[in-house]
Amino acid sequence: xxxxxxxxxxxxxxxxxxxxxxxxxxxxxxxxxxxxxxxxxxxxxxxxxxxxxxxxxxxxxxxxxxxxxxxxxxxxxxxxxxxxxxxxxxxxxxxxxxxxxxxxxxxxxxxxxxxxxxxxxxxxxxxxxxxxxxxxxxxxxxx
Amino acid sequence: xxxxxxxxxxxxxxxxxxxxxxxxxxxxxxxxxxxxxxxxxxxxxxxxxxxxxxxxxxxxxxxxxxxxxxxxxxxxxxxxxxxxxxxxxxxxxxxxxxxxxxxxxxxxxxxxxxxxxxxxxxxxxxxxxxxxxxxxxxxxxxxxxxxxxxxxxxxxxxxxxxxxxxxxxxxxxxxxxxxxxxxxxxxxxxxxxxxxxxxxxxxxxxxxxxxxxxxxxxxxxxxxxxxxxxxxxxxxxxxxxxxxxxxxxxxxxxxxxxxxxxxxxxxxxxxxxxxxxxxxxxxxxxxxxxxxxxxxxxxxxxxxxxxxxxxxxxxxxxxxxxxxxxxxxxxxxxxxxxxxxxxxxxxxxxxxxxxxxxxxxxxxxxxxxxxxxxxxxxxxxxxx
Numbered sequence: 290x291x292x293x294x295x296x297x298x299x300x301x302x303x304x305x306x307x308x309x310x311x312x313x314x315x316x317x318x319x320x321x322x323x324x325x326x327x328x329x330x331x332x333x334x335x336x337x338x339x340x341x342x343x344x345x346x347x348x349x350x351x352x353x354x355x356x357x358x359x360x361x362x363x364x365x366x367x368x369x370x371x372x373x374x375x376x377x378x379x380x381x382x383x384x385x386x387x388x389x390x391x392x393x394x395x396x397x398x399x400x401x402x403x404x405x406x407x408x409x410x411x412x413x414x415x416x417x418x419x420x421x422x423x424x425x426x427x428x429x430x431x432x
Numbered sequence: 433x434x435x436x437x438x439x440x441x442x443x444x445x446x447x448x449x450x451x452x453x454x455x456x457x458x459x460x461x462x463x464x465x466x467x468x469x470x471x472x473x474x475x476x477x478x479x480x481x482x483x484x485x486x487x488x489x490x491x492x493x494x495x496x497x498x499x500x501x502x503x504x505x506x507x508x509x510x511x512x513x514x515x516x517x518x519x520x521x522x523x524x525x526x527x528x529x530x531x532x533x534x535x536x537x538x539x540x541x542x543x544x545x546x547x548x549x550x551x552x553x554x555x556x557x558x559x560x561x562x563x564x565x566x567x568x569x570x571x572x573x574x575x576x577x578x579x580x581x582x583x584x585x586x587x588x589x590x591x592x593x594x595x596x597x598x599x600x601x602x603x604x605x606x607x608x609x610x611x612x613x614x615x616x617x618x619x620x621x622x623x624x625x626x627x628x629x630x631x632x633x634x635x636x637x638x639x640x641x642x643x644x645x646x647x648x649x650x651x652x653x654x655x656x657x658x659x660x661x662x663x664x665x666x667x668x669x670x671x672x673x674x675x676x677x678x679x680x681x682x683x684x685x686x687x688x689x690x691x692x693x694x695x696x697x698x699x700x701x702x703x704x705x706x707x708x709x710x711x712x713x714x715x716x717x718x719x720x721x722x723x724x725x726x727x728x729x730x731x732x733x734x735x736x737x738x739x740x741x742x743x744x745x746x747x748x749x750x751x752x753x754x755x756x757x758x759x760x761x762x763x764x765x766x767x768x769x770x771x772x773x774x775x776x777x778x779x780x781x782x783x784x785x786x787x788x789x790x791x792x793x794x795x796x797x798x799x800x801x802x803x804x805x806x807x808x809x810x811x812x813x814x815x816x
Contacts, residue, residue, distance in 0.1 A: 302568045337681045338566045364588075364686060366580040367633035372573035381633070384572045386581055386680060394681050396567045404633070409588040425569055 302373045306423055310339040313353050318424040321417045324353040325393050334392040358415030360389040360428070367404040383407055387428055400427045437701045440529040441658035441665035442813070444473025444651030445773040450764035451615045453645035454550040458488055459503065461545035465647035466504045469541060473651045474662045480651070482510035482537030484524040486544045486767060489559055490552055500543065510537040517561075517802020518715055519673070519690075520544065521648075521769040522809035526671045528652035538653060544769040545647025561803060563679040572680075575717060576640055578804045580632040582686040583720040587634060589687055590735035594634055597719040598625035599741040600754070601638045601761055604716065606747060608758025610787040615642055616762040639719040641760035648769035650776065666779045669795065670704065670812035672697030679804045690808025691728030691799060698810040699730075704795065706730040709812075711778060711790045712752055713771035715801040716759040725799050726754070729810075748788050756788050768800045772811065779815040 306315045317324040326335035330348035342349055363386040371377040383404035387395050399407045400416060413428035446468025448461055456464070462485065470477060483501040493499045497511040510531045514520045524542035531537045547554075567573070586592045601620065608614035620638060628637035658665035674690035674697075677683040699705055706729055714729070716722040723737040731752055732740040740746070746754035757763045757774035764770060777783040778793045790796075793815065800809040 301565070302573070303565070304569045305565045308565075338563060338679075364581040364585040366577055366584055367630075368571060368573075368577065369630040369633060370574075370576075373568070373571075376571055379571070381630070382571055384570055384577060396570050396572050396680060398570050409585065427570075 302375060304423060310341055314339050315423055317353060318417065318426060321424070323356045323358050323415050323426050325356055325389070325391065326351040327354045336393040337395060356389055356391050359431070360387045360413055362386070362399070362407060362409050362411045362413060363388045363394060365407050365409055385428065387413055395426060398427050399430060401429050406430070435701055436529055436533050437669050437703070438667055439655050440532060440652055440668045441655050442525070442650045442668070442776050443653050443658050443661040443663065443665050444469045444475070445776050446470070446472055446649040447613065447770060447773050448545070448647045450613055450644050450646030450766065450770075452549050453547070456547065456645060458490060458545060458547045458552055458554045459500075461547060461645065461647040462500050462543050463504055465543050465545055465649040466500075466541055469543070469649035469651050472663065475539070477505040480506045480539050480541050481508060482528065482531055482540030483508045484511065484527055484540065484542045485513050486520040486524070487513040487515040487559065489546065489548070490554055506541070508537070510540065516675075516800070516807040516809065518717060518767045519800035519802040519807040519809040521767055521772055522671075522798060522800035522811045523673065525650060525652055525668065525772065525811055526673070526809065529668055529671070532652065532654055538657065540652045541649055542652060543647065543649040544767060546766055547645050548643040548765065549645045563681065566679065566681060574632065576632040576635055578680055579718040579720050580635045581680060582724065582805055583634050583639075583718070585686045586720060586724065590738065592723070592738040594636065595622055595626065596738035596741060597639055597723065598622045600716070600719040600722050600746065601625055603741070603747040604755045604759045604761045607756050607788050608762035610785045611758050611763055612785065614758040614763040615644060616758070635718060635720070641717045641765045642762070644764035644766060646764050646766050648766055648773045650772055664780045665816055666776045667814050667816055668811065669814045670698035670700070670702030670810070672701070672810045673808060675807045677804075678806050683805065686805060687724065688734060689724055689728055689801070689805055691725045691801070691810065694808045694810040695729045695797070698797070698812050702812045704812060708795050709752065709797045710793045711756060711775075711796045712754050713756065713775045713796065713798045714754060715768050715771065715799045716755055716761050717765070717801065719761070721801055721805075722754065725801070729797065729799070748790065753790050756784070756790060767802075768798075771798050771800070775811075775813050779813055781815075
């Protein structure tokens with residue numbers, strides 16, 4: 290890790306693709322599928338981040354189910370300062386909390402529009418940003 | 433269920449000079465705070481038998497409390513690091529009272545210091561919160577971002593404006609202007625707040641707390657032993673905690689936080705209500721944090737914080753003086769350790785600059801808040 294001006298390690302800014310619980314999530318995204326764990330016992334969605342046992346009933350069996358990719362903006366902010374060098378040329382940029390229709394929330398970005406066009410409560414749908422090593426789920430406003 | 437309200441007291445406090453301390457280290461600031469605390473309490477290190485610390489940000493030592501104890505010449509029967517972010521200093525006082533109640537110690541130092549303004553030469557690796565890899569790939573890196581999400585949502589649900597948040601920054605700065613050990617002492621206006629640069633919208637620079645070097649400590653003992661100490665004891669009347677989520681991803685709401693249940697528990701333990709509080713020292717890592725806590729603590733209804741903070745109500749001389757030392761926003765950010773020492777000083781009387789002494793201060797409430805708006809702890813303190 291590199292150090293900032295106060296000698297602290299800078300943020301890595303990347304997902305852990307090999308985290309065992311999350312591996313299928315990232316693999317499915319590579320195929321442009323947004324998925325979430327659903328408990329085989331109580332049938333409830335796990336939410337995010339992925340984990341080994343159901344957070345509702347502690348059941349150990351689950352399946353990765355495809356999501357509609359639709360959701361709503363729970364909250365929305367705009368970064369005017371870059372905490373990571375790779376964002377220096379992107380400020381100001383938006384970050385949103387997206388509540389997915391099937392349950393679960395993701396931190397993500399609304400793409401293809403300026404930050405001021407994004408409002409809380411707006412409907413969004415998933416889009417995929419393919420990077421060299423992984424694919425990020427992002428969202429766009431539903432017209 | 434037993435109630436330990438009134439059985440344990442704070443009988444000593446120490447604060448270091450805060451701000452930029454380039455010649456200090458994390459270790460030296462802990463020692464400085466402990467020495468000041470023991471001097472204030474009029475006892476020797478050999479008379480202390482318990483020590484609690486906050487897990488250091490720079491994780492150079494496991495069991496840091498044990499290291500700090502031995503650096504300070506303390507042979508602890510009870511010691512541990514707590515790790516609840518900015519709720520830790522209050523949790524330390526709670527754990528100290530619980531340990532004494534359990535018979536595991538009699539005289540416990542709770543110490544916290546940070547080196548965040550100037551470089552810390554102490555070797556080690558930085559601690560991470562835990563779920564950053566579910567936030568950073570989308571550009572969410574900072575506590576300012578998490579609290580901006582809460583502010584944005586509070587504005588959406590209740591019509592709160594940036595100018596309302598400014599009232600907290602302005603009042604807090606006024607209190608800091610009276611505090612000789614505060615980092616920022618020049619009074620500010622709504623115009624200054626609105627002209628300050630955007631950090632993470634909707635939060636501006638003057639909504640954000642400082643990054644500081646410094647430390648503080650308090651000494652906890654039983655009410656019986658407290659009578660033998662030179663300073664007026666300050667009694668622990670109520671305490672509570674609640675941690676309703678861990679990350680932004682599992683937060684049921686960002687406009688009501690752990691403070692609601694935590695304060696309900698503390699009020700119940702103390703047999704008091706929000707109306708009994710003469711002042712409040714509420715965690716203010718960002719202005720929005722204090723506004724949500726004012727509501728969660730019942731000083732006003734949910735969503736009415738924007739009106740409550742107006743017309744001098746939260747300033748010295750007003751209905752509920754808030755953050756009488758200048759808080760994290762203007763005095764120093766030491767994870768709320770100095771919210772506790774300030775409350776103790778207010779209740780002792782005659783220990784702060786007269787301009788910021790709350791008249792007839794008998795009972796005050798203190799809050800701590802940590803992580804992704806996740807952890808919360810409450811302390812109600814009273815003068816005997």
